[in-house]
Amino acid sequence: MSASGSGRTGWASVTPALLWTLVFFAVPFAAMAVASLFPQGRQGPSLANYTQFFANPSYWRALVNSLEVTVIVTVISILLAYPFAWILAFMVPERWQRLALMLAVLPFWTSYVVRSYSWLLVLAEKGALNSALVHLGLLSDPIQIANTRAATVIGFVHFFVMLLTLTIYANLKQLSPSYRKAAADLGASPLQAFIHVVLPLTLPGIMVGAFLTFVLAIGDYITPQILGGNNELLMPQLIMMQIGRRGDFAGASALSIILMAVVSIAYLLCARWLKIERA
Amino acid sequence: MMARIVSTLYAAAIYAFIFLPVAVLVLFSFQGTLFPIPPFNGPSLRWYGAVLNDARLTDGLLNSVLVAVTSSALATLLGFLSAWGFARYYLPASAVLRGFITLPLTVSYLIIGMGLLIFFNWIGMPKSLTAAGIGHVVINLPLCFAIIYSQMGDHQANIERAARDLGAREWQVLTLVTAPMLWPALFASFFLSMTFSWDEFVISFLLTRFDTTLPVEIWNLLRAGLNPKTNAVGSLVFGVSILLAIVFELVAFRKRPR
Amino acid sequence: MTALVSVDSISQSFGQVQVLDAVSLAIQPGSYTVLLGPSGSGKTTLLSILGGFLQPTQGRVLIKGEDCTAMAPARRPTATVFQDYALFPHMSVGSNVAFGLRMRGVAKRERLGKAQDMLRIVGLDQAFDKKPHQLSGGQRQRVALARALVVQPAVLLLDEPLGALDLKLRRQMQDELKAIQKRIGTAFVHVTHDQEEAMALADHIVVMNHGRIEDEGPAERVYARPATRFAATFMGESTIVPGRVEADGQVRTALGLFPASGQVPGTEVHVAIRPEHVRVGPAIPATVKDVVYQGSFKRVTATPTAAPDIQLLARLPAGEPVQEGAEISLRVDPGEIIFLKD
Numbered sequence: 001m002s003a004s005g006s007g008r009t010g011w012a013s014v015t016p017a018l019l020w021t022l023v024f025f026a027v028p029f030a031a032m033a034v035a036s037l038f039p040q041g042r043q044g045p046s047l048a049n050y051t052q053f054f055a056n057p058s059y060w061r062a063l064v065n066s067l068e069v070t071v072i073v074t075v076i077s078i079l080l081a082y083p084f085a086w087i088l089a090f091m092v093p094e095r096w097q098r099l100a101l102m103l104a105v106l107p108f109w110t111s112y113v114v115r116s117y118s119w120l121l122v123l124a125e126k127g128a129l130n131s132a133l134v135h136l137g138l139l140s141d142p143i144q145i146a147n148t149r150a151a152t153v154i155g156f157v158h159f160f161v162m163l164l165t166l167t168i169y170a171n172l173k174q175l176s177p178s179y180r181k182a183a184a185d186l187g188a189s190p191l192q193a194f195i196h197v198v199l200p201l202t203l204p205g206i207m208v209g210a211f212l213t214f215v216l217a218i219g220d221y222i223t224p225q226i227l228g229g230n231n232e233l234l235m236p237q238l239i240m241m242q243i244g245r246r247g248d249f250a251g252a253s254a255l256s257i258i259l260m261a262v263v264s265i266a267y268l269l270c271a272r273w274l275k276i277e278r279a
Numbered sequence: 280m281m282a283r284i285v286s287t288l289y290a291a292a293i294y295a296f297i298f299l300p301v302a303v304l305v306l307f308s309f310q311g312t313l314f315p316i317p318p319f320n321g322p323s324l325r326w327y328g329a330v331l332n333d334a335r336l337t338d339g340l341l342n343s344v345l346v347a348v349t350s351s352a353l354a355t356l357l358g359f360l361s362a363w364g365f366a367r368y369y370l371p372a373s374a375v376l377r378g379f380i381t382l383p384l385t386v387s388y389l390i391i392g393m394g395l396l397i398f399f400n401w402i403g404m405p406k407s408l409t410a411a412g413i414g415h416v417v418i419n420l421p422l423c424f425a426i427i428y429s430q431m432g433d434h435q436a437n438i439e440r441a442a443r444d445l446g447a448r449e450w451q452v453l454t455l456v457t458a459p460m461l462w463p464a465l466f467a468s469f470f471l472s473m474t475f476s477w478d479e480f481v482i483s484f485l486l487t488r489f490d491t492t493l494p495v496e497i498w499n500l501l502r503a504g505l506n507p508k509t510n511a512v513g514s515l516v517f518g519v520s521i522l523l524a525i526v527f528e529l530v531a532f533r534k535r536p537r
Numbered sequence: 538m539t540a541l542v543s544v545d546s547i548s549q550s551f552g553q554v555q556v557l558d559a560v561s562l563a564i565q566p567g568s569y570t571v572l573l574g575p576s577g578s579g580k581t582t583l584l585s586i587l588g589g590f591l592q593p594t595q596g597r598v599l600i601k602g603e604d605c606t607a608m609a610p611a612r613r614p615t616a617t618v619f620q621d622y623a624l625f626p627h628m629s630v631g632s633n634v635a636f637g638l639r640m641r642g643v644a645k646r647e648r649l650g651k652a653q654d655m656l657r658i659v660g661l662d663q664a665f666d667k668k669p670h671q672l673s674g675g676q677r678q679r680v681a682l683a684r685a686l687v688v689q690p691a692v693l694l695l696d697e698p699l700g701a702l703d704l705k706l707r708r709q710m711q712d713e714l715k716a717i718q719k720r721i722g723t724a725f726v727h728v729t730h731d732q733e734e735a736m737a738l739a740d741h742i743v744v745m746n747h748g749r750i751e752d753e754g755p756a757e758r759v760y761a762r763p764a765t766r767f768a769a770t771f772m773g774e775s776t777i778v779p780g781r782v783e784a785d786g787q788v789r790t791a792l793g794l795f796p797a798s799g800q801v802p803g804t805e806v807h808v809a810i811r812p813e814h815v816r817v818g819p820a821i822p823a824t825v826k827d828v829v830y831q832g833s834f835k836r837v838t839a840t841p842t843a844a845p846d847i848q849l850l851a852r853l854p855a856g857e858p859v860q861e862g863a864e865i866s867l868r869v870d871p872g873e874i875i876f877l878k879d
Contacts, residue, residue, distance in 0.1 A: 009449055010368025017361035017380055017420060024417050025383050028394030035397050084293045087286045104294065107301040109520035111478050113494045114513035117501055118300035121307065121315055124505065128303045131317040162297060178623035181590060185610045185617045186637035186688060196636070200627045219387025221481055226501065236389050243485075249397050256390045263387070 036253035040246070049254030059255075062238040063262070069149060069224070069234060070217045073156040074210050080157065081164035082206070088165070089172040101169065108162055116226040119155045120146055123227070147229030155223040160216075164209045171205030172198075211270045215263055235259050301517065308510035315507040326511035336512055339496035343477055346408055346492055350415035351472035357416070358423025358468055363457060366431035367439070377428070381421040391417055392482040399486070406488040414482035419472035426471070430464040470527055477520075539602070541566040541724050542587065542692055547596035549582055549748075556582045558748040559596070564692065564726060565741070569718050572728045573735040574745035575771070580728045581696060583745075587726060588694050589613045601691055611640075616685035617694040620701075622677045624669040630656070630680050631665040637688035655683040658717065675706050679713075686721060695727040699734065711737050732772050736760065744768045766807065766877045775809035775875070776850050782806055788874075791844035792821055795871050809875040812836070815851035818868025823849060825863045830855070839865060 039048040053059045084104075092100050110118070122128045123145040130142035145151050175198065183193035221236035228234065233241070235255065242252035307315035309322035330336050364370070365377055383391060395414050404410060435457065442456045458465065480494040487495060493516065500509045540563035549557040557579045564570050572580040585591040587598060589610035597606045605613050616637070624633050631652050638648035656662050659679040669677055678698055685693055698714075699707045715738055718725050729735055735742050736756045743753040744767070752759050752768035763769040766777065780790035782804050788797035790808065800806060823839035826848070837851045837859055851867055853859060 007368055007370065010364045010370050013364030013368070014361040014370065014376065017357040017424065018376060020357055020416065020420060021380050021383065024395065024398075024413055025386075025391065026379075028391075028398035029386075031398045031401055032390075032394045080293065083286075083289060087290045091283070091286050104297055106521070107297050109524060110301055110304065110513055110517045111494055111497065113480055113497050113501070114304065114509070114516060115300060117497075117509055117513065118304040121303050121505065121510075122300055124316065126314075126316045128299075128317060135317075158296065158300065161293070176621065176623065178619045178621050179625060181610070182617070182619060182623035182625075182684075183636070183640075185588060185590075185615070186684070187611045187640035188636075189611060192640060196639075197625055201625075215385070215387070219389050221389055236387075239389065239393070243393075243396070249400070252393060253397060256393050260386065260390060263385075267385075 032253040033257060035250050036257055037250075039250050040248045049251050050258070052251075053254065053258060058233075059238065062233045062235050063258070065149075065232055066218050066235040066259075067262070069152060069156070070214055073153055073160060073217050074213045076153070077157050077160035077164050077213060078206060078210060081161045081209075082168055084161070085165045085168035085172060089169050101166065104162060104165060108159065113222055113226075115159075116155055116223050119151065119158065119227055123151050123154065146227060147231060149228060149232055152224045152228035152234075155227045156217050156220070159223075160213045163216075164206075164213065167205060167209040167212070168202065171202045175201055207270055211266065214266055218263065219259065304510050305514045305517070307507055308514040310507045310510070313507070315505055315510050326507040327515070329508050330511045330515065333508070335496055335499075336493070339491060339493040342408055342490055343493040346412045346415060346483075347473045347476040350412040350476050351419060351469050353412075354416045354419035354423045354472045355427075355465055355469045357420055358427050359458070359461070359465060362424050362428035362431055363453065366428060367436060377424075380424050383417055384421045384425075388418060388479065388481045392485040395482070396485045406486055408487055408490050408492070410486040411483045411492065414486055415472075415476040415479060418479070418482070419475055422471060422475075423468035426468045427461060427464045430461055435460050466530070473523075540564060541568075541601060542726075543597075543599040544583070544587070545597040545599065547583065547586060547593045547598065549579070549586065549591070550594045556748050557586075557593070560745075560748070560750055562743060562750065562753070564724055566724055567722050568740045569715065569725045569727065569738055570741045570743060571735040571739035572726065572743050572745060573730070573732060573739075573771070574751075575730055577747070578745040579748040580745050584617075584694050584696055584726065584728050587692070588615050588617045590617075614691035615694055616688055616690035617696065618678075618681045618685050618698050620696045620698070622669075622681040624677055624680055624684075626669055628668075629665065630661070630667050630669065630672070633669065633680060634684045634687055636684065641688070651687055652683070655687040656680075658686075658720070659683045660713070674701055675710060678702070678710065682714075682717070686717075686723065690723060692724040692726060695725060697728055697730070699729070699731075707734070708737075714738060736772075742772075744771060746771070761873075762875060763809070764878055766809070769809040769875060769877055773811060774850055775811050776815075776847065777807055777809050777877070778844075778847055779805065779807050788876075791847060792841060792849070792869065795869070795874050797876070800876060807877045809877055810849075810869055811873065811875070812850040812852040814870040814873040815849060815867055816870070817853065817857065817866065819866055820868035821849070822864065822866050825859055825861055825865050828859050828861055835859060837865075839867060841867075 036049050037045045037047070039046055042048065088097060088100050088104075108115070120127070124130070125142045125144065125146065127146070129145070130139070133139040134142060145154075179197050179201065180193050183197045184190075188196065219236060221240055224234045225237055225240075228237075230237075236259075239252050239255045239259070242248040242255065306319060308326055309324070310326065311320035311323035361380060365373055370376065392414055395410065395417070399406070399410055438460065439452050439456055442452050447455065478494060479492075480498065483492040483495050484498065493512075497509060497512060500506060500512070542562075542564035544560060544562040544564075546559045546561050547557055548555070548559050560579070560583060562583075572583060574580045582591065586593050589605070589608055593606065597604055599605065600614055610617075624630075625636065628636070631649060634652035634655055635648040638651060643651070653662065653665055656665060659682055661676060661679055661683070664672060664676065664680070669680065672680065681698070695714075699710050702710060711734060714725070714727075727738060739756050741753065742756050742759050744751045744759065744763075746767050751771075752764040759768060760772050763772060769775050770777070778790045778792055780788040780795075782788045782797050782800045782802050784802045786797055786800075786802070787794045788800060788806060788808065792810075795808070797806075821841050821843070823841040825837060825839050827838040829836040832855070834855055835853045835857060837853050839849045839851060841847055841849055849867065859865060
């Protein structure tokens with residue numbers, strides 16, 4: 001970075017982006033915060049939207065559902081993705097690794113909405129999965145998967161296994177092969193080498209992926225709406241419902257702020273893993 | 280060896296899981312009958328025909344491209360200018376301001392969309408493609424900034440100094456020297472923004488009304504239940520995306536001057 | 538005495554490329570062996586095979602009489618000091634050193650105690666609780682050494698361990714390595730491309746080139762009487778001149794006559810002349826082509842008048858008034874010429 005030239009050119013250069021972020025991000029956010037304090041159908045500011053959230057069990061339930069689903073999705077995705085990333089990083093010949101990764105990412109070039117719809121096709125009562133299982137004689141009647149939490153989890157896991165595979169793969173690749181060699185040389189079995197050396201060294205990468213999964217999943221509207229149905233509501237669905245059915249922007253704002261708070265708390269808990277670590 | 284067999288089976292299972300929905304999608308886009316579920320009667324192109332004849336879908340497609348291209352171009356431009364400004368000049372509170380620009384990355388699209396909905400409502404700006412486009416710039420600007428900023432190095436600063444030394448004015452330095460040098464980063468930013476904008480649902484859903492983008496139109500289709508038309512448009516989008524990815528590969532990996 | 542490690546006709550190919558060609562070697566207990574050669578000579582490959590990180594295409598490795606060729610590194614009685622040290626960044630120095638003992642099931646207190654003892658031997662007893670990134674390059678190297686030694690391997694393998702250090706530190710570490718090896722008594726096998734390092738450390742130098750052993754033996758012998766042309770030119774500089782052995786037990790070269798005891802009369806030979814054996818004297822008139830000042834001596838290249846196609850290398854005292862283009866007269870110590878076998 002050079003400290004040359006007149007500062008004015010510098011300011012002129014950065015101002016457009018700063019202004020845009022201010023006007024179209026910061027101000028709307030503030031507007032939302034303010035709106036949340038003016039509940040629909042009341043005069044003047046109040047914390048009613050927030051107190052109502054904590055008082056009303058169906059609202060509160062949505063947050064709990066969101067947290068449960070997100071945690072389940074994160075754990076399952078990591079457990080599935082880590083071995084897959086390992087296989088891609090260490091067992092696939094180097095020449096084919098990029099292709100293998102691209103192949104794994106390819107299905108995600110479909111539109112997100114379309115992808116969730118596709119899972120609906122698979123999981124619906126007359127859909128591909130049930131038809132196949134009935135046809136093979138493994139089931140006598142189709143089972144209900146669509147419009148349940150299981151479907152939402154499957155839809156999420158499908159995406160996040162791919163995302164975590166990529167991040168964990170990158171992590172494993174940049175691990176110097178000398179570490180595993182040194183562990184082996186000193187008498188560690190492959191399992192011991194994994195537990196004592198590889199896992200601790202890749203843990204920060206996993207935590208970053210897990211945090212990303214958490215943030216993206218908890219704020220997602222499409223997957224739970226298409227796959228989970230309306231039997232169980234997650235936070236994003238609750239928020240959209242305030243806007244759609246009731247036109248209650250204030251209520252929706254309050255819920256959004258609460259969601260943001262939850263994400264911030266998660267960030268603080270993970271903060272020490274999210275710092276860039278020294279090699 | 281045992282490990283090899285287990286690994287191969289595991290990898291195959293994961294790949295099968297990853298491809299399952301897309302395979303079903305594409306297969307039943309060629310469905311001959313009315314429902315995209317087994318049994319498969321076909322192949323037939325009737326649903327592709329239906330898509331291409333559906334004005335709302337084709338309009339949605341064009342709108343998506345329009346919004347994606349303009350918002351990505353704007354995000355890349357703003358990202359480039361700000362990255363350059365921060366990299367080349369000493370500005371007070373630089374770290375804070377840079378953090379501010381990247382802040383939207385940490386916020387869910389739903390919340391960004393909501394904020395804009397309320398804000399636009401407040402200032403009386405109607406729902407439109409423009410509104411959605413503005414939202415897309417908000418989500419993509421941090422990304423463009425981060426990518427381009429990370430590519431700004433000292434050796435480029437020296438080349439710019441040489442250009443100034445030879446008489447170029449600032450805007451000429453930017454357009455004739457800096458931008459071409461940073462071509463890969465600019466291209467990556469633009470392309471990535473296009474990808475996110477093209478596929479983006481929530482912000483478009485909240486901020487558009489009559490003219491809307493393709494993901495929202497597809498969503499509207501979904502309201503009508505399982506329909507092979509959705510399969511067809513989804514497969515089309517998929518096909519186009521793959522094509523674009525191939526184009527990206529060829530362009531990005533041929534032009535790199537390393 | 539029976540060799541501690543026997544390398545028995547080891548060959549290694551990678552696809553079409555032959556990296557090692559029927560190499561056989563014996564490593565004696567308590568010795569310091571250096572594998573010396575340029576890059577591509579196969580020395581690192583041989584070390585990898587000894588350590589068990591590579592399976593040779595052909596041949597066997599016997600350690601303490603046991604065929605270890607197919608044995609994994611974990612089970613082999615060897616320990617390796619890697620070129621990049623490979624210290625586990627998430628563990629303290631003490632835990633790093635104790636790692637091998639932990640893998641062997643040694644109880645916590647005992648292994649940490651042993652780790653501390655070994656750290657004391659390498660001069661780092663204050664570093665136990667530090668993390669690797671807090672140490673300097675030389676310190677990390679010593680931790681890597683301690684970590685490998687604490688498991689009491691039959692033979693310690695070192696892969697260009699001093700490559701990343703600056704000259705002064707390298708010399709210091711060479712002294713320390715030698716001292717530690719003598720103190721602990723483990724056989725060391727050390728790979729390097731630096732012939733000065735090899736000569737400083739080795740009891741037994743093995744000069745390698747293109748996957749074969751060119752020469753091996755004590756440093757003094759390999760330097761003074763190299764077996765092959767390659768060994769002669771790799772281990773220090775020399776001027777190589779052709780000559781003909783005459784009936785009277787002398788060899789005639791373009792630079793004059795020299796004693797040739799033990800050589801067969803009538804044969805064509807090549808002799809190598811070390812620069813330190815070329816002095817100012819009345820025998821060979823020459824023109825100075827190049828002078829490089831090296832602090833304690835001057836490296837002089839001269840073209841003999843009688844043999845202008847020879848570049849004669851001489852190491853002259855630093856104070857000798859030599860100038861480029863000047864006429865000079867040199868002589869070669871007659872007893873010090875080296876007859877090359879090839």
